Structure formats: structure tokens, C-alpha cells
Amino acid sequence: MTKFHSTGGTLIKDPWDVVAGVMLLGFSLLLLFYLVPNYIGQPPIMQNPMMSPRWLPNIVGWLLLVFSVLMIIQGVLIADDAEDNGRRFERGPLLRFALMALSLIVYAGLFEMLGAVISGILATLILFIAHPVRTWWVYGLAIVFPAGVTLLFTGIMNVPLPMWPF
Amino acid sequence: MENITEVLQLFLATENFVAIAVGVVIGVTVGSIPGLTATMAVALALPFTFSMEPVAAILLLVGIYKGGMYGGSITAILIRTPGSPASACTLLDGYPMAQQGEAKKALKMALYASVIADFISNIALIFFAAYLAKIALNFGAPEFFWLICFSLTIIISLASGSMIKGLIAALLGILLSLVGLDSVFGSQRLTFGNYNLMDSISFIPLLIGLFAIPEIIEFYRKKVIPHLRAKASGAGVSFSELKGSLKSIVRGSLIGVIIGAIPGTGATAAAFISYSDAKRRSPHPERFGKGEVEGVAASEAGNNGVAGATLIPLLSLGIPGDVITAIILGAFMVHGLTPGPLLFQENLPLIYALFLGIMLSSVILLFVGNAAIRYFSLIADIPKSILFPIVLMFCVYGAYAVNNDTFDVWLMLAFGVLGYVFNRTGIPAAPFLIGFILGPMFEDNLRRSLLIGSNDLSIFVRGPITWFFIALTLGSILLALYRFITSRQKAKQSASEPGAGA
Incomplete structure (x- = not known):
């Protein structure tokens, strides 16, 4: 398996985190701008926006977006060797x-x-x-x-x- | 008097005794097979409880939990493979003892320490759960809202590995818990017109998929590794050795109780804290790590001291402290019961029948554990190539049995793939499950608070209890940040040390 990271000056320290972060970023954008508006019904009159069926999914979507960006940054800057060791194994046929x-x-x-x-x-x-x-x-x-x-x-x-x- | 009769009537059913015994046997067996975990066993046993009485159903799962906690130490001592993360500490001294021909002594000490700690933990559960539930009766929706916020933050902040990944896992869990019909307006949320999703995502396929399927996928993805064999040889533990370790066992048990009562901390932390405490207080700290029997006792006491205590927040507040208690919460729900302060008001005999059963499980663990030491090689010699096809069979049958629909089997497989991706990317599955359980509770209490307060947000800071939980929530966030910063500093220090990374 190709090893992308090192403790030295490589561009991406943890490619797994970057890939996962990018995928989550894409998912959070899909959730916020397509899934929530199209697949969550909302009553026409709402006294408080926090009561809306869309409120929590929207909050979750925005938080996911923020944390996926942080995950990408973490992957670029930090190599977590201890965590990475658990992820790597010798593949069978x-x-x-x-x-x-x-x-x-x-x-x-x-x-x-x-x-x-x-x-x-x-x-x-x-x-x-x-x-x-x-x-x-x-x-x-x-x-x-x-x-x-x-x-x-x-x-x-x-x-x-x-x-x-x- | 009437209550006592009712409790005894509930408890003395033959089904309960069978359930506890079978649960402990399954737990010890599964725990002593490397690659199979107590979590997996509890998840797979859940569908079997559908037709059982609530007390027997919960006791079966508790039995597996307790048996699994001890079973994990068997492989840790004999083949240096902890059956559960919490047993990792036991191998520090257990495995050197096995290498020195004292495997039986280590196993026996682990068993006695486990049973004593389990007993102390159960006593704590009986005393504190009712007391906490009494306090929680004063909680309204805003107080529960903040309690859930605190539980979510503490579980994430104390989760092993990256805090960001823990948060992502919890958010994904919350998001999936929202699929289905909205509880207030009845509008569809992310169901995509699929009627199977309208009643929300089934808990059991999610559970089995997340905790059993990834192990199976990984086994068939990895290169075959040789099967390790081991024997529990040597002399047992003497009374003087047990007496010498008793202080460490009691201290470890109390550490386990305190840590177990806080949601999210878990048995692994308790085992290591108990171990280091015993080492610090020992007149021979240099022997620790080289085969010191007190080290085995301390780590197992810490590990098992958690078992009863994790049920305190579950039973009294309805908040699961870890993955296994989350599954037990699922079992309560399957039987139409909601753990929390109201359960103590409305179903007190059931609670006390459960307490009696939980106490009995400690005694049964002693007998089953002794037998497991004797017949360990028979258990551990079953190859995984035979075990995993059977495990998969249980997974599929169990998922199907929920609604008698193959949709749930597909759902389980999808969650299995998700769990595998989580493993590969280092995203922890535990916060995902806790988020899935706490998500609807969070939203319900938020909306109820808004309705009670006529949309006035000041209801969220209405009294000292809400402020107390706000302070705890902020405290756990600060703790998470502190842990993150110190772990980065440690990583930098170790990287800058001469020879590091070379």
C-alpha cells in the first residue's frame, strides 16, 4: 500500500482523513442544498423556526460541513500514526x-x-x-x-x- | 409488603435464572474468542428477546455484558489478545504471568477481582440509581434537553481518538435518527417515499450492522493469520495472594464505579486508572508489567467495576453511558419500557427484580468463569472460519426478525459497510450509536420546552438545574479542547525527541 505521509514535509499527512473529509463535505452540501429542501416537508405556517422539521437536519448539516472542513485540515496538517496503525493490514486474496x-x-x-x-x-x-x-x-x-x-x-x-x- | 411480593414474583421466574445463566455463558464464551466482542454478542442476542418477558430479556443482555467483560481477559492473559479494549490493561501483567507458567493464577485472580468488583458495582447501582431517579423526577423538558446536551458532549469528548471524528459520528447518528415521520407535524423526513423508512430506521439492523458485520468483512478482507493455541496451566491463586490484592481490588472497583457512572468514559479508562493507582501504592512498583498478580487484580477490578455503574445513568435518567447500555436501552424500548425516573415511579417492582437478577449474575459469573478457565482451550480453538459464517447467520436472521422484511437485511448490510468505512477512516462507531439514540430525545425535549415556554428561549435557563447542566456541558467541551491540545503537545514532544520517527 502506498504510504503518503511521513513526519517530514509531505503535502498531506493523512490522506484517509482528507478523502473522508472531502466526501463528508460533499455529503453535507448535498444535505443542506438538496436533500433538506426537497425531502423534508414543512408546514406553511410556523410560529418558531426551531419547531420546524427542517431545523435540526439543517443544524446537523451545517455542523457536518464545518467538521468535515476541520477533518480535511486535520488530514493535511496532522499525521496520527497511532490511529493509522489500526487501519493498515495485509490484504488477503x-x-x-x-x-x-x-x-x-x-x-x-x-x-x-x-x-x-x-x-x-x-x-x-x-x-x-x-x-x-x-x-x-x-x-x-x-x-x-x-x-x-x-x-x-x-x-x-x-x-x-x-x-x-x- | 405488597411490593416485595410483586418483586419476588417477577424475579423468581425460572426464565430469569435461565436467562442470566445463558447470558453469562454466552458472554464469557464470546469474550474469550478473539475477534468476537461482547458488544457484538449483545447486539445479536437482542432479537432473541422479542418473545421473552422484559425482566428475563434485560437480564440475558446484562449477563452477556458481564460475562463478556471477564471473558475478554482470558485471551488477554493467554494469547496476548484482549477480547475487549478494556482487557488491554490486564495483559500487561497477565501475559507475562502466563509466560512464566502462572496462567491459571492470573486467570483465577482476574475472575475473583471481576466478581468482587462486579458485586461492589451492583451495590452502587442499587443505592445510587433510585436516588438519582428521585432527583430526576424534578426535571422538566429544558432540564432533560441540557442533560442530553451534556451527555452528547461528554461522550464525544471522552471518545478515544480524534474529537472531530467523534463529533462527525455523533452528527451522522443524529441525522439518521431523524429519518421517518416528524413526531409533531407528521411530515416525511428523508424517507424518499419509501414506506419502510416512515417508521424511522430500525434500531436492531443498525446495531447488528454497525458492530458485527464490519468484523466479518475485515476477517475476509485480511490475510489469514495462524490460529493461536494456549492452555491455562500452573497453580491457582492462594488465599494470601487474594488477601494481599484485596485493597487494590476494592479501590479499583470504586474507581470503576465512579468512572462507569459518568456517561462515555468506559471500562478501558477505569482499568488503566485502577492499574496505575495500584502500581503507585504498591511497595514493589517495579514488578508491575513483569507478571505482578496485583496488577491483574487491579485492572480487572477497574474494568468490571464499571459494569453495574454504567446502568446508573441508564436506569435513572434514561441516558446510555456506552454502546452496550445503548443496546440494553433498545431492549427496554422493544418491550415498551422507557428507562428514566418515571420507570422508578411506575414500574418499581420490575426495577428491583432487575437488581436482584443483576446481583445473581455476579454469583453465576464466579461458577461460569471457573469452568471457562478449565475448558478455555475448547472454546478458543474453534476457528473463526467456522465461527464467522454462524455469526453472519445470526446477523441476518436477527435483522429479518424485526419486521419480517428483507429491507431490514439490506439496511443491516448497508450499516455494516458504513461500520467498515468507519473502522478504516478511524471514525468511532460508539458516538454514532449514542447520537442515533439521543437525537430524537434531544429534538423532543427542545420542542417540548419551546411549547411549554410559548416559544420564549429563556425557558432554557429557567433554574439552577438547567444552569448546572449548562456548566457541565461547557466543562466537557473545555475538557475536550484541553485533551486535544495536550495530546497534540505530547505528539510534538515525542516527534522532536532524538530518534523518534527514525
Whole structure:
């Protein structure tokens, strides 16, 4: 990974902060000048502007704008090495991450269609392959756990879930 | 007399005992597995409480919280990986003890210190919560408005890392809490015409997404690291060693109680303050950091002394002091209860049944903790490649169960990605959650104050209580600025020292 900052005289001390700050700045501008006026309804007559449904979102928007600018300035001027160490790690293979993302999509996209048990089995198998789990009998757990956890929710805790397709 | 019978009726239900025991077991188990946190476990357990009685539901979550606090120290001592940030202090002496073949002694001392501190903390909770709630009965909307302002500022000012990021997180949390129908005018706010958002953003998908999904994403994004194995070997702790550390345990517990009662400070600070206090008072300060059993006792006492005390502001004022109490607040709400002074007036038997259960959880922790020391290797040897798919399953099922809608699963995933981005950018998730909870309370009390005062702003400075909270709010802002300036000065000093940064 490219290391932008140093304790010396580089232009940007913490690029993560600058990028996050710029994104937040963009979001706060979007919030203030587009989202609040267009997506928050306001009654025609208002005795006190502080009672308005737009008042707090506007305040939050302006404060976000100020703090995102401060975050950009912080990123330009200050390198927080202690904090940065927690952010940096050695990345694993992309396929592993992609399979994890696929399992999330299986859950979110197919949960109601396939039911909790089958979508659970499918997603768990994908995650076992992603790691990859090399002990063959562990793959049996991909069937046992979704069935067991579904039963725990529906049978014991009385929390309704779609168990099977239809 | 009638109240006592009612309390006992509520408390003596079998479901409560099962809930506490299961909660403590889950807490210790999850806490002793590196990578899984007590916060994650409490968030995942919340959907299970839907069909439970309120007392059992809260006790289950409290049990997980307390178990998790101790469980975190097991991995800190044995494999130098704190199961929770608060256990980071325990490894200073716990891990050297394990290396010297005294792992069992360190674990036992950690357990006894945890149980004693937990007990003291619970006593403090019972005494102070009711007293504080009695005072809070005099609060009106303006007083609560300033109390919420103070809570928000103190949580942000004491959050670890950058204050600016803490503020941004809290603001984003407040903003998201406003999504839905406006409580006064009924107009839509940032719902984009989506009917799922009209009833505001569901708390549970947000919670699970923010605290469980980022861990899963990170695990599959990181390079695989070898699985560490450890054993709790050696002799246990003797009575004379326990007696020798007792003063440090009691002092640490009291430090934990004081720190825990202030919203936002947390167990990590308490553990380190208790540890340094024990070191300062010890006749052998040079032994600290090299395997001193008193060091383990002090840090664990500070850490666990917080557990009961964090419930003081929650139960008496309705203000969550940290993430776990915020989740417990969510559990109260799920069951139609609102913590605060009115709960003491309207539901006193429930409060006292909870107190009894919380006391019992300390005793159960002693037994479960002992068993965990014996069977730790069985727990910790479960690879994360098997654990995380199961955790994800609980996340999805739990999020779906809230409204029986896949929208909540998508919402959970979105918050999971947001939590991951927070981790990468160093924005803390705790102020976000606290902001999400306190945002609507802030707005409600602001509007109620304006209505009561007929739009006259002087209602916000109407009496000594409002001035007291204004002073506290200003004080916490000044404290935050002071911390910021001193941390920058320290960073500059360490950078200018010879050899630094080389």
C-alpha cells in the first residue's frame, strides 16, 4: 500500500482523513442544498423556526460541513500514526472477499425466496469455500447450523422466519 | 409488603435464572474468542428477546455484558489478545504471568477481582440509581434537553481518538435518527417515499450492522493469520495472594464505579486508572508489567467495576453511558419500557427484580468463569472460519426478525459497510450509536420546552438545574479542547525527541 505521509514535509499527512473529509463535505452540501429542501416537508405556517422539521437536519448539516472542513485540515496538517496503525493490514486474496460479498447478496437477495434454511446453507457453504475450510466434515456443519439456528429462532424463541421456499 | 411480593414474583421466574445463566455463558464464551466482542454478542442476542418477558430479556443482555467483560481477559492473559479494549490493561501483567507458567493464577485472580468488583458495582447501582431517579423526577423538558446536551458532549469528548471524528459520528447518528415521520407535524423526513423508512430506521439492523458485520468483512478482507493455541496451566491463586490484592481490588472497583457512572468514559479508562493507582501504592512498583498478580487484580477490578455503574445513568435518567447500555436501552424500548425516573415511579417492582437478577449474575459469573478457565482451550480453538459464517447467520436472521422484511437485511448490510468505512477512516462507531439514540430525545425535549415556554428561549435557563447542566456541558467541551491540545503537545514532544520517527 502506498504510504503518503511521513513526519517530514509531505503535502498531506493523512490522506484517509482528507478523502473522508472531502466526501463528508460533499455529503453535507448535498444535505443542506438538496436533500433538506426537497425531502423534508414543512408546514406553511410556523410560529418558531426551531419547531420546524427542517431545523435540526439543517443544524446537523451545517455542523457536518464545518467538521468535515476541520477533518480535511486535520488530514493535511496532522499525521496520527497511532490511529493509522489500526487501519493498515495485509490484504488477503480478492476472491475470498468477493465470495464473502456473494454470501451477503445470497442472504439479502434470496432469503425470502429460498427460506432461511436453504439460503443459510448456501451462504455458509460459500463462506467455507471462501476461507477455505479444508476439513471435509466441517462442510456438514453448513447444513446442521442453518437448520439448527432457524429452529432456535422459530421453535424455541418464537421469532418468525420464512423456513422454506413458499 | 405488597411490593416485595410483586418483586419476588417477577424475579423468581425460572426464565430469569435461565436467562442470566445463558447470558453469562454466552458472554464469557464470546469474550474469550478473539475477534468476537461482547458488544457484538449483545447486539445479536437482542432479537432473541422479542418473545421473552422484559425482566428475563434485560437480564440475558446484562449477563452477556458481564460475562463478556471477564471473558475478554482470558485471551488477554493467554494469547496476548484482549477480547475487549478494556482487557488491554490486564495483559500487561497477565501475559507475562502466563509466560512464566502462572496462567491459571492470573486467570483465577482476574475472575475473583471481576466478581468482587462486579458485586461492589451492583451495590452502587442499587443505592445510587433510585436516588438519582428521585432527583430526576424534578426535571422538566429544558432540564432533560441540557442533560442530553451534556451527555452528547461528554461522550464525544471522552471518545478515544480524534474529537472531530467523534463529533462527525455523533452528527451522522443524529441525522439518521431523524429519518421517518416528524413526531409533531407528521411530515416525511428523508424517507424518499419509501414506506419502510416512515417508521424511522430500525434500531436492531443498525446495531447488528454497525458492530458485527464490519468484523466479518475485515476477517475476509485480511490475510489469514495462524490460529493461536494456549492452555491455562500452573497453580491457582492462594488465599494470601487474594488477601494481599484485596485493597487494590476494592479501590479499583470504586474507581470503576465512579468512572462507569459518568456517561462515555468506559471500562478501558477505569482499568488503566485502577492499574496505575495500584502500581503507585504498591511497595514493589517495579514488578508491575513483569507478571505482578496485583496488577491483574487491579485492572480487572477497574474494568468490571464499571459494569453495574454504567446502568446508573441508564436506569435513572434514561441516558446510555456506552454502546452496550445503548443496546440494553433498545431492549427496554422493544418491550415498551422507557428507562428514566418515571420507570422508578411506575414500574418499581420490575426495577428491583432487575437488581436482584443483576446481583445473581455476579454469583453465576464466579461458577461460569471457573469452568471457562478449565475448558478455555475448547472454546478458543474453534476457528473463526467456522465461527464467522454462524455469526453472519445470526446477523441476518436477527435483522429479518424485526419486521419480517428483507429491507431490514439490506439496511443491516448497508450499516455494516458504513461500520467498515468507519473502522478504516478511524471514525468511532460508539458516538454514532449514542447520537442515533439521543437525537430524537434531544429534538423532543427542545420542542417540548419551546411549547411549554410559548416559544420564549429563556425557558432554557429557567433554574439552577438547567444552569448546572449548562456548566457541565461547557466543562466537557473545555475538557475536550484541553485533551486535544495536550495530546497534540505530547505528539510534538515525542516527534522532536532524538530518534523518534527514525
